[in-house]
Amino acid sequence: MTAPAPVVIRLRDLRKNYAAFEAVRGVDLDVRAGEIFGLIGPDGAGKTSIFHILGGVMPATSGEIEVLGLPARDARDSVGYLTQAFSLYVDLTVKENLRYIGALRRVSDAEIESRGDRYLRMFGMAEVPHRLAGQLSGGMKQKLALACALIAEPRILLLDEPTTGVDPVSRRQFWDALVRLSAGGMTILVATPYLDEAERCHRVALMHEGRIRQAGPPAAIRDSLHLRRLEVRAADLGRAEAVLAREPTLSDVQRFGDRLDVMVENAESGRVAVAAALKQAGFPPASIAEASPTLENAFVLLLRRLGGRLEVPDFPSSRAPVSLRDRAEIAGYGMNKRFGSFQAVQDVDIEVHPGEIYGLLGANGAGKTTTIKMLCGLSQPTSGVVELAGERKQLRSRSVRGVVGYMSQKFSLYDDLTVSENLDFFAGVYGVAAPERAAKKRWVIEFAGLTGHQDQLTGSLPGGWKQRVAFGAAILHEPRVLFLDEPTSGVDPLARRVFWRMINYFADRGTAILVTTHYLEEAEQCNRLGFMAGGRMVAEGSPTGVKQAQGGCVCVLGVDSPQRALDALRTAFDPWRMSMFGDHVHVIVDGDGKAEAARIRGILEGAGIALLDLQPQPYSLEDVFLALAARNAGAGP
């Protein structure tokens, strides 16, 4: 972005009303050619409305809209739009989808063929041209949808939450493809609830209640906080969080699986304040490390300033906290599952103790779902032993089901019942005693922020709200064991924080919790993590532990031409090791990075690319994930 590129999307005072509801309340936006521009914000902030308007599929209520200098509807032939729901024909094959969309957009048959092949190759999907779209994994579906959006070679690409429910490996590939397209001159406007993805945009805008609250490059937004982040590792995190949250000088305290993140204005004085507060509360000296704030920090703080709610009403518990026993509540030993000749799960051992939050991670098809099904008794292992809430034989018996809660992103609530009816139903099914029902129901409704809306049909709620009601329904009976299958997929960061408060609350009261997620920032909140690949458990440990155990690091390169640098490094490094974040290139390397750093310098020098900056950084969980998935790719069946 040296010379300012021309503005290709221009919005002035855009407004959109649905009956009495104002979804977009005066948005001004300029997006320049070749930019990746991120639109982030909580559910219901008006992002999808803006996309519909820019895509020319919905008229605005008022305001100026220019796309490539034209009204949005007349610019449709130059715009590719990937809508939030997978906009694919599930009963057509990959090729047929491309052909249909291509012909709709007046691309000649020969062009469809050659471009289709090119994009399928680019996205690693060349082998599946005749598979039905409905049978593709979530990641592949999204890549196909992207290929369909690209087939007309649009100059602008609109992507509305393109990676929701997509595993980290596919997400990384998806974003690598976007970066390449943008380097080729395409303008990309993308909405995402994942703030690690927003870091890869050139500029982002934070939206809230129909307005843009802040916009700029991610680094500028992070810096605008004028805050530093301290990572505090202490013994009893629950109590430490409570202690630090009372300190007025600390801006924000967030609890993760094995650490607290504390936002402070000044690193030094903050460090002193944290240490003093902890000491006063009788904690042994804690380790306090300084780190730079993330976009997520910025986002959460901004939303809180705008009146976003982080407080959770007190849960009307009717059960005494379970004393922490030594016996695992969820356990599987030597579990195997075979479907015909396909070994879906192989020799997996897993133990989740009372009060523990265990995160099960893995790419699509790694065997996570099968493992969970076996652990909660929905599927019989081919061999091995499963123990659930102390029971080994009758996992589906009434007494076991009465102490197990299950929430999945797919099946959760009846769309055609009201919120209140859903809760009544689940309270009845789980045998919640009548005297407690009213209070618990009221709690869920308040927790979900739906006070006064409890008679709304569940199907008409936005995804994030539905997820909260589903969570509420799963914990009405205060289970001893809780399975959460992607509980926060598609939920905005603030809501996610609220979710995790409750998850921690239950863990503190002795519930054993098993969580799956594709969102690795979220995995940091777990006490222990298990990575699955090819049906095996390939790594296990605390978030910090797995990062250290991988024995590698990430070299962050500041270069004058990231795309050329990437091309030059491709000869020496596997593709999964490299990706572009804005104007930086990340390279995952083994060892402490010194030897590899020298090698990188050599390669870039040979290619005539100026290296401005090279910094080794510790692994993020995402890097660990990618490394494990790549290393075990050949190991599976």
Add this chain to the structure above:
Amino acid sequence: MRRILVQVSKELSQTRRDRLSVALALLLPAILVILLGTAISLDVRSLPIVVQDLDQTPLSRELIDAFRASLSFQIVPLAPDRSPESALLSNRAKGALVIPARFERDFRRAAGVSVQMLVDATDSNTSTLVRGKAKAISVAFSAAHGRPAAVSDVSTEVRLWFNPGLDSRKFYGPGSFVLAMSIFPSLLAAIGLAREGEQKTILQVYVSSISAHEFLIGKILAGMVIGAAEWLLLLGISISLFGVGLVGDPSAFLTASVLYVFCGVSLGVLIGAAIPSQAAAVQALALVSFLLSMLLSGLIFPIENIPPALRWVSNLVPARYFIEVVRDALLRGGGWRAVWPAVLAIGAIGSLFYSLAWWRLRRMQLDL
């Protein structure tokens, strides 16, 4: 033009893949036609009756034999100590023939003589038929014995044309063909469009600059291809099963068939566009096309019997016109000169449906 063709080929691929669609398109209509065409019959055959013969003479037994010989009745025995009413009450018989004492004597004396027929009239259709048959038998009986029952100056000699045996398969067979052709092409089209709304794939269509006409014509052409396959299958079934065949010039029938399929598919597309939910669209269509075609088209109940206040509705039911054309083509053979107004009406209603569907989609964007 290319966008229309690609739309057609996409719809056909989707239909081919979806087992439910294939069943809806071919299997179910075939079953419907076979069931309806053979199961519904207003012929009275082997209706059980009992006889109480208080005369017990050769002539009374001859009369009983006349009833026994009729295909319509089957005489079931009546115990001597039972009254005929009891047989009706216990549902052993649907009718009872009572021959009075001195029947033969009075007949020979030329005095007016009556026999009694008690009929179970819980089923009014059947009872009407029983009455008619019984009357016909007694008139024939009198004539055979040299006693025309009622001599009038003008006598009507009835001859039944086109379906001389009053075979109800020939009447209901074409009717069931029309009913199946009314339901399934429109059902498939409605599901196809409602699904696009439900799964939001319609957005991809809106994003491209395809016009509403191109989109609709593509959808409708694909529906008509499937409709043509159905038409062939169902016509084959009707001809082989119901003893009907194409009579006379088939060009009016062919034209009307094409227009009728167009009309049905357009109705489906209209409903699918208005109701973006597959389940709801199917229900709406079941109500509109099935019930109206069944009740108000003269398929089963003559239009003349519909109360006048409702009769005008039947003018808007395309099945009403198509059934005229089909019965003409399969039974009468009158061709264009007999049915041109009906063909015209089908075309007009079809164009109306198409225009409404186009009006609904004309903006090709979400109308929120």
